[in-house]
Amino acid sequence: MFNRCPAALRAATIVMFVLLWALIPTSGAAQAPPAALFPAYTAPRTADGKPNLNGIWQSLTTANWDVQAHGAQPGPHPEIMGAWGAAPGGQSIVEGGEIPYRPEALAKKKENFEKRLAPKVTNDPHRYDTGEPELQCYRTGVPRANYMPFPFQIFQTASEILMVYEYKGAARTIYMDPHREAPTDSWMGWSNGHWEGDTLVVDVTSFNDHTWFDRAGNYHSDELHVVERYTPISPYHIKYEATIEDPKVFTRPWKISFPLYRRVEENVQLVEFNCVPFVEELMYAPVGLYKPPSK
Amino acid sequence: MRNRVLLFAALTLVIVVVLYAPGLAAQAPSAAKRIDATAIDPEAAIKAAAAAAKAAEDAARNWTPPRTAWGDPDVQGYWLTATYTPLQRPATLAGKAFYTEEEALAAFKKAVEVDASVNPSTVHYDWKEYAMDGWQSPVRPNRRTSLIVDPEDGRIPPLTPDAQKRQAAGRTAAQARNPQVGVQTLGNLYTRCVTGNNAGPMLRGGNPGSDSGAAGVTAEAQIIQTPGYALIIAQSNDDARIVPLDSRPRLPSNVRNYLGDSRGHFEGNTLVVESTNFIVPGTNFNGGSAAMKLTERFTRVGPNTLRYEFTLDDPSTWTRPWTAETIFPRVDPPLYEFACHEQNYGLMNVVKGAQVSEAEANAKKD
Numbered sequence: 001m002f003n004r005c006p007a008a009l010r011a012a013t014i015v016m017f018v019l020l021w022a023l024i025p026t027s028g029a030a031q032a033p034p035a036a037l038f039p040a041y042t043a044p045r046t047a048d049g050k051p052n053l054n055g056i057w058q059s060l061t062t063a064n065w066d067v068q069a070h071g072a073q074p075g076p077h078p079e080i081m082g083a084w085g086a087a088p089g090g091q092s093i094v095e096g097g098e099i100p101y102r103p104e105a106l107a108k109k110k111e112n113f114e115k116r117l118a119p120k121v122t123n124d125p126h127r128y129d130t131g132e133p134e135l136q137c138y139r140t141g142v143p144r145a146n147y148m149p150f151p152f153q154i155f156q157t158a159s160e161i162l163m164v165y166e167y168k169g170a171a172r173t174i175y176m177d178p179h180r181e182a183p184t185d186s187w188m189g190w191s192n193g194h195w196e197g198d199t200l201v202v203d204v205t206s207f208n209d210h211t212w213f214d215r216a217g218n219y220h221s222d223e224l225h226v227v228e229r230y231t232p233i234s235p236y237h238i239k240y241e242a243t244i245e246d247p248k249v250f251t252r253p254w255k256i257s258f259p260l261y262r263r264v265e266e267n268v269q270l271v272e273f274n275c276v277p278f279v280e281e282l283m284y285a286p287v288g289l290y291k292p293p294s295k
Numbered sequence: 296m297r298n299r300v301l302l303f304a305a306l307t308l309v310i311v312v313v314l315y316a317p318g319l320a321a322q323a324p325s326a327a328k329r330i331d332a333t334a335i336d337p338e339a340a341i342k343a344a345a346a347a348a349k350a351a352e353d354a355a356r357n358w359t360p361p362r363t364a365w366g367d368p369d370v371q372g373y374w375l376t377a378t379y380t381p382l383q384r385p386a387t388l389a390g391k392a393f394y395t396e397e398e399a400l401a402a403f404k405k406a407v408e409v410d411a412s413v414n415p416s417t418v419h420y421d422w423k424e425y426a427m428d429g430w431q432s433p434v435r436p437n438r439r440t441s442l443i444v445d446p447e448d449g450r451i452p453p454l455t456p457d458a459q460k461r462q463a464a465g466r467t468a469a470q471a472r473n474p475q476v477g478v479q480t481l482g483n484l485y486t487r488c489v490t491g492n493n494a495g496p497m498l499r500g501g502n503p504g505s506d507s508g509a510a511g512v513t514a515e516a517q518i519i520q521t522p523g524y525a526l527i528i529a530q531s532n533d534d535a536r537i538v539p540l541d542s543r544p545r546l547p548s549n550v551r552n553y554l555g556d557s558r559g560h561f562e563g564n565t566l567v568v569e570s571t572n573f574i575v576p577g578t579n580f581n582g583g584s585a586a587m588k589l590t591e592r593f594t595r596v597g598p599n600t601l602r603y604e605f606t607l608d609d610p611s612t613w614t615r616p617w618t619a620e621t622i623f624p625r626v627d628p629p630l631y632e633f634a635c636h637e638q639n640y641g642l643m644n645v646v647k648g649a650q651v652s653e654a655e656a657n658a659k660k661d
Contacts, residue, residue, distance in 0.1 A: 047364030047522075054521050123640050138637045153537060155519050155526050157371070162519055162526060164535045169554075171528050171535040173629065186632040209362045210637070267543045272552035276489045277479075284478050289646045291477030 029069070030061075030091035032239045043198050043232035048158040051232055056263040056270065058151040059240070062090030064134075064144070066216035067256060069097060073077035076117055087215070095255040099218060105249040112217030115273065121283045128210040132217075136283055137171050137275035138189035141211030142204050143242040151263050153270055161193060166270040174202050182206035185222060200230040211269045217260065221248040236262040238282070266272055302655065316328045333431070334390075340430040341404050344354050346433045347624065355597035360564045365522050368564045370593045373630070374601050374623035376432045376493055376529075377514035380407035382500025382619060384441035384449030392449065393438050403436035429513055433624045442500050442619040444604075451617055458612040476649045486642050487612055488635035491532025495573070495589060496605040497578040498619055513633065515626055518593070525559050525566060533633040538568050544570055548585075555589060566593040584611045599625035 003057040033040040038078020043051035062070070069092040101109060112130075119131030134140060140148060150166040182205060183188030190206040209222040229241040238260040245253040284290035332339035344423040361369040379402075384392075394402060407430040413421045422428045441449035454462070469480070484490045492499060493516055515530040525538040546556045548571075553569035570589040580587070587609040594602045601623040608616035 044356055054524075107381050121643070123643060127638075139632075139634055142328070155521050155524065157519060160519070162525065164527070164537060169533070171533050175629070180629055183629075183631060187634045187637060188632055245597070269539065269543075269546075270537060271546070271550060272554060274489060274553050276487060280487070284643075284646075288650070289478050289643060291480060 029094065029097050030258075031093060031095060032241060033237070033259055035294075038237070040231045041198075041233050044235075046156055050156070050195060051159070051200070051236065052156065053154045053200060053230060053232060054156050056151050056153045056268055057238060057260040058263055059147040059258050061093055061147050061255075061258050062088045063093045063147040063258070064149055064214055065090065067094055067147075067214050067218055068092045068099065068216070070216070072294055074144055093256045093258045095257065100251045102249060102251055105219075109217045109219060112212065112219055114217075116215060117215060119283055121287050132215050133211050134167075134215065134234070135279070136166060137279040138210065139168060140165075141187055141207060141224075142172070142189050142191070143228060143240075143244070144211065144213055145170065145172070145188070145258070146228075146240060146242075147258065149270075150273060151270060164270065165271050168274060168275055169213075174200075187211060189224075189226065196229075198232055200228075202226075202228040202230070204228065219249070220244070220246045223248045230260075234262065235261070238262075310344055334426055337407050337430055341400075341407055344403065344430070344433070344435050345400055347433060349625065350601045351435070351597050351622075355600065358597060361596045362518055366519060367522075368561055368566060369520065369594070370525075370566050370601060371518050371520050372594055372601070373515055373517050373626050373628050374603075375432055375434065375626045376497050376603070376623055377429045377432050378437060378442065378498070378500065378515055378621050379403060379429060379434065380437040380442050380500065380621060381412070382442045382498075383451060384443065388440045389448070391440055392447070394440060396438065399436045399438045402440075410586055427513070429484075429514075433626055435622070435624055437621060438622070442498060442621055443617060444620045445606075445618040446615065452613045452615045454582065455610070455612060455614055458584070461584070464583055476646060476653050478646050481646050481649050482642050484553070485532070486639075486645070488532060488639050488642075490527050491534045491633065491635075493529035493531050494534050494554055495570075496607065496619070497529065497593070497603060498529075498621060500607060500619070515630060516623075517628075517630055525568070527568075528630060530630045530633060532635055533630075536568075536570075548572065551575075551585075562592075563629070564594055566592070580607065582612055583607060583609045586611050596622065599624075 001248050009135040024058075046052045046054070059291050065073075065087040066131070070087070070089055072089040073087040075087065077085055086129045112132075115130035116132040117135065119136050120127050120129055134148075139145075145152065145163075145165050148165065148167045152163055152165040155162040155164070157176075159175075159177050161176060163172045164170075165172070167216070170186045170188060172191060174191040176193050179192040180190075185206050185208040187208060189204040189208065191204045192202055193202040195201070204226040207220070207222060207226075209220065209224075212219045223246050227243045227245075227247045229239075231239040231241075233239050239257065240260050241255065241257040243253050243255050244250070281292075313649045333343045334340075363369045363371075363596055405567075410430055411423055412427050423431060443449045443451065446452055478487060484494070485492060491583070492513065497516060513531045516526070517528045517530075519526040519528075523540050525540060527536045527538065528534070534554055536554050538557040540559045540561075542560070543558070545558060546552075550556070551572050551574040553574050556572035557568050557570040559566055559568045561567070569590045570591070571587070573583070573587055573589075575585040575587075580589075587607060591606070592602075592604040596602045602620065603623050604618060604620040606616050606618040607613070
């Protein structure tokens with residue numbers, strides 16, 4: 001066909017195809033906002049001259065239910081929880097839509113989902129075999145902490161950046177100067193950070209293998225390595241990106257992104273969500289250790 | 296290729312220099328890991344603590360408290376809340392608010408020795424094997440005989456009749472529960488991993504003569520300041536308290552937190568933090584009610600020393616407010632993750648054990 005077309009038309013056709021290609025949605029993914037939506041932005045500075053990320057932030061995704069695209073679902077106990085227990089539908093925060101699981105790992109993910117409501121309260125590490133971690137008020141790990149449906153607050157100093165999450169009151173330190181070595185594996189991992197222009201880049205390592213990415217059973221091993229990028233794109237928005245690498249579970253690194261929104265309500269503050277008392281009956285009653293104090 | 300040869304030659308030169316450098320060669324045998332004597336020898340720890348207390352006193356002379364870049368008093372750092380000083384003054388020391396320097400050191404020495412010794416037939420954890428005894432931290436001797444400085448007798452003021460009634464009712468309810476041992480009835484907020492040792496007032500007081508965490512394990516706390524906020528994170532349970540420093544209104548009284556709701560301001564060089572809205576029953580320190588107000592004062596008094604004072608005020612519980620005070624020495628970073636509830640094997644074992652004991656006792660009765 002091209003042979004019979006004038007060169008100009010041929011070029012125009014190619015341009016059109018390229019444009020069309022760019023417009024094809026990638027598996028319905030809703031990720032960080034397109035750059036064109038936000039004009040170039042330079043964040044205000046802290047006393048030590050770094051981009052100022054201090055404030056209360058929150059994501060507005062449904063990734064905590066499933067980081068991949070998902071339709072609305074009834075809850076696990078519709079007979080008592082009705083619409084309260086149901087899960088909202090939402091688009092994927094995963095670039096390209098799919099998580100590149102190894103075949104055996106995909107089977108494990110499905111098993112996780114099937115056994116998500118079956119916490120195993122034992123005296124040994126088998127307690128982490130089944131049961132979704134959030135259900136049991138466990139720390140969520142990173143990046144999940146950033147897309148929980150709860151706000152978190154950033155406290156920024158020259159040597160350390162602290163992030164305090166309303167969910168469980170979990171605190172996390174990002175060592176800026178000096179960087180520090182992880183003493184051992186942990187739930188929230190170990191974070192060292194640096195600035196690349198206006199972007200805070202955080203290298204997170206030394207995770208244990210007990211956290212999941214969501215309630216859908218997406219998971220990782222203790223070889224998880226996360227690199228986060230926090231880029232302020234307006235006074236009220238941070239572009240959040242994370243690259244996730246775990247050769248035991250995934251065939252290649254994959255990426256998530258979404259905006260963080262500044263909470264701007266007057267006098268906004270985190271309100272304690274200490275969920276331990278909320279899960280004691282769920283966890284300890286089946287093993288005969290829960291007796292309500294009122295009885 | 297030529298470059299590689301040059302590189303090889305350069306590396307060889309470096310290696311030769313390192314091997315033959317007399318200073319470095321002499322150090323080689325001592326490369327084996329050295330353990331600080333204060334971590335394994337109570338005597339060494341006592342001497343070091345006395346020297347550190349003296350050094351802190353010297354350093355505090357002619358010293359100007361620092362300010363943050365935006366002009367607030369700077370109380371930031373990693374601080375140790377551990378102490379061997381009891382909260383209340385023992386009866387044997389009635390009328391004596393301060394030790395002499397020699398007496399203070401002798402009391403410290405005695406407390407350390409009691410802490411370090413264990414009865415092998417009953418010990419569950421020998422904390423010093425985990426470097427978690429108080430004396431293995433930079434805890435310092437104290438010239439005060441009690442942490443309570445007001446009232447003057449160093450004792451918690453008498454309970455009001457209302458508080459006495461509440462406590463009696465609590466005891467009756469506990470007895471009526473038998474045999475109903477469970478995590479919520481046997482466990483406390485700390486063993487259930489709801490809050491840590493520094494929730495509420497950051498100071499509990501040592502109990503010389505008992506091994507109930509005499510100086511307090513995992514007693515570190517970090518304070519961070521940003522414009523408009525202070526953040527206080529306790530190592531124990533990772534309890535994080537966010538303190539707005541503006542004069543914003545408090546949360547309404549129906550919103551309750553285990554760590555309370557805190558507001559802060561500065562008075563001179565002192566950060567003053569006032570907390571209310573505590574959950575009751577919960578962080579009801581020494582029986583406080585829902586009306587309890589906690590006021591804390593953080594003041595830098597030396598390059599490596601923070602003075603900490605707290606006042607508990609609750610007219611429905613105590614006949615008057617009371618105040619305790621001590622100093623927090625600076626400690627090295629970092630804090631560690633305190634994921635307590637995530638692996639709370641201890642609570643399960645203790646409750647199970649109590650249930651077995653209870654069943655055995657009941658079987659004997661029948």
